[in-house]
Amino acid sequence: xxxxxxxxxxxxxxxxxxxxxxxxxxxxxxxxxxxxxxxxxxxxxxxxxxxxxxxxxxxxxxxxxxxxxxxxxxxxxxxxxxxxxxxxxxxxxxxxxxxxxxxxxxxxxxxxxxxxxxxxxxxxxxxxxxxxxxxxxxxxxxxxxxxxxxxxxxxxxxxxxxxxxxxxxxxxxxxxxxxxxxxxxxxxxxxxxxxxxxxxxxxxxxxxxxxxxxxxxxxxxxxxxxxxxxxxxxxxxxxxxxxxxxxxxxxxxxxxxxxxxxxxxxxxxxxxxxxxxxxxxxxxxxxxxxxxxxxxxxxxxxxxxxxxxxxxxxxxxxxxxxxxxxxxxxxxxxxxxx
Amino acid sequence: xxxxxxxxxxxxxxxxxxxxxxxxxxxxxxxxxxxxxxxxxxxxxxxxxxxxxxxxxxxxxxxxxxxxxxxxxxxxxxxxxxxxxxxxxxxxxxxxxxxxxxxxxxxxxxxxxxxxxxxxxxxxxxxxxxxxxxxxxxxxxxxxxxxxxxxxxxxxxxxxxxxxxxxxxxxxxxxxxxxxxxxxxxxxxxxxxxxxxxxxxxxxxxxxxxxxxxxxxxxxxxxxxxxxxxxxxxxxxxxxxxxxxxxxxxxxxxxxxxxxxxxxxxxxxxxxxxxxxxxxxxxxxxxxxxxxxxxxxxxxxxxxxxxxxxxxxxxxxxxxxxxxxxxx
Amino acid sequence: xxxxxxxxxxxxxxxxxxxxxxxxxxxxxxxxxxxxxxxxxxxxxxxxxxxxxxxxxxxxxxxxxxxxxxxxxxxxxxxxxxxxxxxxxxxxxxxxxxxxxxxxxxxxxxxxxxxxxxxxxxxxxxxxxxxxxxxxxxxxxxxxxxxxxxxxxxxxxxxxxxxxxxxxxxxxxxxxxxxxxxxxxxxxxxxxxxxxxxxxxxxxxxxxxxxxxxxxxxxxxxxxxxxxxxxxxxxxxxxxxxxxxxxxxxxxxxxxxxxxxxxxxxxxxxxxxxxxxxxxxxxxxxxxxxxxxxxxxxxxxxxxxxxxxxxxxxx
Numbered sequence: 001x002x003x004x005x006x007x008x009x010x011x012x013x014x015x016x017x018x019x020x021x022x023x024x025x026x027x028x029x030x031x032x033x034x035x036x037x038x039x040x041x042x043x044x045x046x047x048x049x050x051x052x053x054x055x056x057x058x059x060x061x062x063x064x065x066x067x068x069x070x071x072x073x074x075x076x077x078x079x080x081x082x083x084x085x086x087x088x089x090x091x092x093x094x095x096x097x098x099x100x101x102x103x104x105x106x107x108x109x110x111x112x113x114x115x116x117x118x119x120x121x122x123x124x125x126x127x128x129x130x131x132x133x134x135x136x137x138x139x140x141x142x143x144x145x146x147x148x149x150x151x152x153x154x155x156x157x158x159x160x161x162x163x164x165x166x167x168x169x170x171x172x173x174x175x176x177x178x179x180x181x182x183x184x185x186x187x188x189x190x191x192x193x194x195x196x197x198x199x200x201x202x203x204x205x206x207x208x209x210x211x212x213x214x215x216x217x218x219x220x221x222x223x224x225x226x227x228x229x230x231x232x233x234x235x236x237x238x239x240x241x242x243x244x245x246x247x248x249x250x251x252x253x254x255x256x257x258x259x260x261x262x263x264x265x266x267x268x269x270x271x272x273x274x275x276x277x278x279x280x281x282x283x284x285x286x287x288x289x290x291x292x293x294x295x296x297x298x299x300x301x302x303x304x305x306x307x308x309x310x311x312x313x314x315x316x317x318x319x320x321x322x323x324x325x326x327x328x329x330x331x332x333x334x335x336x337x338x
Numbered sequence: 339x340x341x342x343x344x345x346x347x348x349x350x351x352x353x354x355x356x357x358x359x360x361x362x363x364x365x366x367x368x369x370x371x372x373x374x375x376x377x378x379x380x381x382x383x384x385x386x387x388x389x390x391x392x393x394x395x396x397x398x399x400x401x402x403x404x405x406x407x408x409x410x411x412x413x414x415x416x417x418x419x420x421x422x423x424x425x426x427x428x429x430x431x432x433x434x435x436x437x438x439x440x441x442x443x444x445x446x447x448x449x450x451x452x453x454x455x456x457x458x459x460x461x462x463x464x465x466x467x468x469x470x471x472x473x474x475x476x477x478x479x480x481x482x483x484x485x486x487x488x489x490x491x492x493x494x495x496x497x498x499x500x501x502x503x504x505x506x507x508x509x510x511x512x513x514x515x516x517x518x519x520x521x522x523x524x525x526x527x528x529x530x531x532x533x534x535x536x537x538x539x540x541x542x543x544x545x546x547x548x549x550x551x552x553x554x555x556x557x558x559x560x561x562x563x564x565x566x567x568x569x570x571x572x573x574x575x576x577x578x579x580x581x582x583x584x585x586x587x588x589x590x591x592x593x594x595x596x597x598x599x600x601x602x603x604x605x606x607x608x609x610x611x612x613x614x615x616x617x618x619x620x621x622x623x624x625x626x627x628x629x630x631x632x633x634x635x636x637x638x639x640x641x642x643x644x645x646x647x648x649x650x651x652x653x654x655x656x657x658x659x660x661x662x663x664x665x666x
Numbered sequence: 667x668x669x670x671x672x673x674x675x676x677x678x679x680x681x682x683x684x685x686x687x688x689x690x691x692x693x694x695x696x697x698x699x700x701x702x703x704x705x706x707x708x709x710x711x712x713x714x715x716x717x718x719x720x721x722x723x724x725x726x727x728x729x730x731x732x733x734x735x736x737x738x739x740x741x742x743x744x745x746x747x748x749x750x751x752x753x754x755x756x757x758x759x760x761x762x763x764x765x766x767x768x769x770x771x772x773x774x775x776x777x778x779x780x781x782x783x784x785x786x787x788x789x790x791x792x793x794x795x796x797x798x799x800x801x802x803x804x805x806x807x808x809x810x811x812x813x814x815x816x817x818x819x820x821x822x823x824x825x826x827x828x829x830x831x832x833x834x835x836x837x838x839x840x841x842x843x844x845x846x847x848x849x850x851x852x853x854x855x856x857x858x859x860x861x862x863x864x865x866x867x868x869x870x871x872x873x874x875x876x877x878x879x880x881x882x883x884x885x886x887x888x889x890x891x892x893x894x895x896x897x898x899x900x901x902x903x904x905x906x907x908x909x910x911x912x913x914x915x916x917x918x919x920x921x922x923x924x925x926x927x928x929x930x931x932x933x934x935x936x937x938x939x940x941x942x943x944x945x946x947x948x949x950x951x952x953x954x955x956x957x958x959x960x961x962x963x964x965x966x967x968x969x970x971x972x973x974x975x976x977x978x979x980x981x
Contacts, residue, residue, distance in 0.1 A: 061523035061524060061525065061526075062523055071873075074873075074877050075876075075877070076873055076876055076877065096879075096881075099879065100879050103877065103878060103879030104879070106877075107877060107878075108873070108874065108877045110870040110873065110874060111870070112870055115869045115870040115871060116869075116870035116871050116873075116874050117871055117874075118871045118875075118889055118892075118893070119871075119893060120892040120893055121889075121892075129878075129880075129888075130878045133878065133879070133880060134878075134879070169611045171611050172611070177874070180874065184878070199379035199380055199550065199611075199612070200379065200550055200551075200552070200591055200594060200595065201379060201590060201591055201594050201607070201608040201611075201612075202379075202611060203594070204594035204595075204596075204605040204606065204607035204608070205607045205608075205609075207596075207605055208604055208605055208607055211604065226523070226524060227524075227596075228524075229595065229596040229597050230596050232596060232597075232601055233596045233599065233601065233603075233605060252601075253601070256601075266525055267524060267525060269528075270524045270525045270527070270528040271524060271553070271597075272527075272528070272531075272551065272553025272554050272556070272557055273553060273556070273557075273597065274552060274553055274556050274580050274592070274595065274597060274598070283528075283529065283532075284525050284529075287493045287494075287495050287496070287526060288493075288523065354690060
């Protein structure tokens with residue numbers, strides 16, 4: 001791969017402080033008053049890169065930090081440490097004014113179509129505002145044409161522009177939210193669980209729409225989801241996240257044909273299948289620990305069937321495997337897995 | 339005799355200007371120990387079916403006609419004390435959000451003992467013994483200690499296990515589970531489902547599983563009802579519905595799943611969206627989205643036809659079936 | 667924006683408004699309907715007071731001391747030209763009440779407008795910016811709220827009255843009252859607005875606006891504020907009623923409107939001395955008007971709160 005990645009994330013780390021201010025950090029423990037600041041380590045040392053035209057799926061369960069990664073990339077949150085570069089320029093430290101051209105190029109689609117549209121603005125207002133804001137030179141008719149063409153492209157009748165979001169169904173709202181992102185002609189779209197709030201028959205519609213937009217406009221996607229069955233269709237690359245760390249990063253085909261990390265394997269086997277009657281899914285012990293004051297070693301050790309003493313002492317580093325995938329697991333490295 | 343028999347159930351909601359029919363002539367039977375799934379999109383009426391069985395519909399909603407016979411008695415005709423005796427005791431319900439179901443200011447033990455004492459004459463220590471036994475049944479580690487804990491001290495998966503334990507407390511004959519794992523993660527969902535299946539089988543409890551997830555239905559149930567816009571449009575053995583659905587909607591629903599499409603291909607989608615219950619079209623409710631729709635479909639509501647093991651409400655499937663029979 | 671002025675949209679908007687949940691619940695609520703009718707009648711009568719009132723209560727030449735303390739027209743000794751009788755100076759009470767209510771309503775609305783402008787600005791900034799700015803603004807609001815409105819107003823008005831003398835004070839009394847009542851109560855708005863902004867800020871449409879690169883001012887004013895209007899409406903009704911009462915109390919204490927330009931409070935106050943000499947109407951009739959006015963505003967506020975309460979509304 002000679003081409004430079006469109007988006008590059010390196011050493012990304014985000015922690016949220018739970019105890020803010022001096023008073024909250026004062027705790028009474030074991031008969032003594034001590035100071036202790038707890039923090040949630042939502043994202044720990046994540047490295048990812050996305051090339052033009054790719055669709056990277058970030059997969060994981062709740063609390064794994066996948067939405068935080070999306071929000072960091074979109075500039076809604078500031079990373080604690082680490083770098084995010086877009087097309088060669090570091091964007092996480094840019095002041096708002098210099099960020100403007102990148103705002104046009106990077107757009108986001110949100111999970112909940114019931115909350116992501118301003119309820120007091122008509123659809124036309126919602127869609128026209130960004131066009132006007134980013135293209136002050138356009139006159140009213142040009143803005144109108146631009147919005148109408150985007151609305152047609154996502155399958156929403158432009159004459160519905162005078163209506164308010166509450167008059168639409170969830171699927172239509174998500175189409176409108178996609179239209180809003182497309183109005184500024186972005187090249188990169190971050191989609192944070194865009195279909196998980198929708199009904200099954202609508203999910204396929206929205207997913208197809210996003211794939212069409214990708215082909216027609218040459219979009220690059222970062223797709224956040226918990227649903228592995230969607231990933232198989234949408235992604236060219238998959239990153240599996242667990243407790244804020246990347247466990248496995250691979251091409252979609254490689255990951256589904258030959259999952260390596262024990263967590264990836266468990267996740268794949270947990271997806272309810274239609275056809276086979278008796279799935280022998282890998283049962284994981286326990287539950288996902290909270291990302292407050294993480295233990296040393298592998299984040300997955302408490303649930304891993306093949307954890308040993310090394311796993312609890314040393315955090316596994318991502319290693320590139322023979323088939324091009326990157327796996328962070330001692331057991332894989334030592335070839336202990338069957 | 340079947341445990342539960344629902345006949346021509348019609349549930350309506352009295353709205354401001356009109357009355358909306360939420361369930362339209364729903365009929366089904368449930369045998370003792372049988373597990374059925376009710377599948378549909380949000381707003382199709384699947385949750386309302388669950389609520390009606392316990393006569394739990396709240397205000398604008400009411401049972402307009404039809405009967406719900408549970409163990410030989412009609413639930414729609416019962417008085418409040420009779421209903422209370424059935425709820426929780428002989429029919430238990432598991433809801434989607436475990437945090438809402440558990441009372442946050444009472445300990446797990448208090449809630450379990452209260453449930454037991456409401457229906458049985460038991461001393462507190464006896465009730466606690468039963469509670470501990472049930473917690474053990476749902477694989478909760480150190481059940482004695484859990485009794486003193488509050489719901490917020492437990493994780494989501496643990497709470498849902500406790501809710502299942504509470505549901506099983508009075509050895510019900512039927513459990514109605516309304517989207518029991520939608521709020522949980524995939525790996526935990528798989529666990530809870532396996533547990534629920536195991537408990538139903540070992541205790542010979544019937545299960546009505548209300549869900550939108552066809553994958554879950556296919557693993558959990560013996561029979562499936564597909565609900566669309568307040569009607570059952572297809573019913574039959576789960577295997578048959580999954581492998582060879584007859585109704586165009588069930589076909590579309592199954593084909594739209596990403597698993598059903600080979601990698602890299604476009605997903606098969608059903609156009610449009612389910613109508614709001616206040617604006618159900620004439621004839622077959624699915625006709626505007628159906629690629630086989632004819633004038634008959636736009637005018638008359640299809641009758642339920644039995645085709646082999648399946649019951650299907652579709653004009654086209656019926657016509658096709660009849661011509662095949664003539665041909666034979 | 668421009669689509670609002672779209673001509674073919676107007677009728678659908680009107681019919682939408684008529685069919686909306688709010689209009690429907692209003693039609694179904696007789697208390698709200700009656701309250702609105704009473705309020706509208708009072709409001710328009712006072713608005714057109716110069717046309718309705720038979721006398722000009724501000725013109726001392728129209729008073730006749732010989733005609734003072736005439737009881738209302740319906741009681742013994744009443745005269746037909748003075749419907750509600752006259753006060754101690756021989757002023758027609760009906761005219762005085764019309765003009766007085768006008769002043770009371772004006773002060774109420776103007777003071778609340780001032781409160782709203784101050785409070786909404788502070789609340790939006792505190793809620794949206796957060797952090798230290800939020801802490802400082804809210805502590806200021808807390809301190810302000812820990813003084814009672816009346817206490818602040820009394821001290822302030824008494825001092826200005828002493829400094830400028832009654833003559834100048836009386837001239838600007840109406841603006842003083844607006845300013846004092848307006849400034850003393852802004853924290854009510856600031857707190858309410860801040861709370862709704864905090865809730866709205868978490869919603870994804872605000873994130874969407876941020877991803878679009880919109881500036882904080884645009885997000886606050888165009889996106890968050892329109893979604894925070896329901897609670898603002900609700901407290902506004904209560905605050906108007908409160909402001910009218912505050913004004914009446916201050917005037918009753920002699921710190922508000924002068925007797926030459928009486929508001930409802932000053933009328934009640936001026937008649938109070940005569941209540942034991944049998945001239946009950948000078949105090950009672952303005953008192954009843956004040957109670958009715960405040961009551962209907964509060965009843966409207968109650969209805970509004972029930973309709974706009976999202977918990978009851980969405981069910």
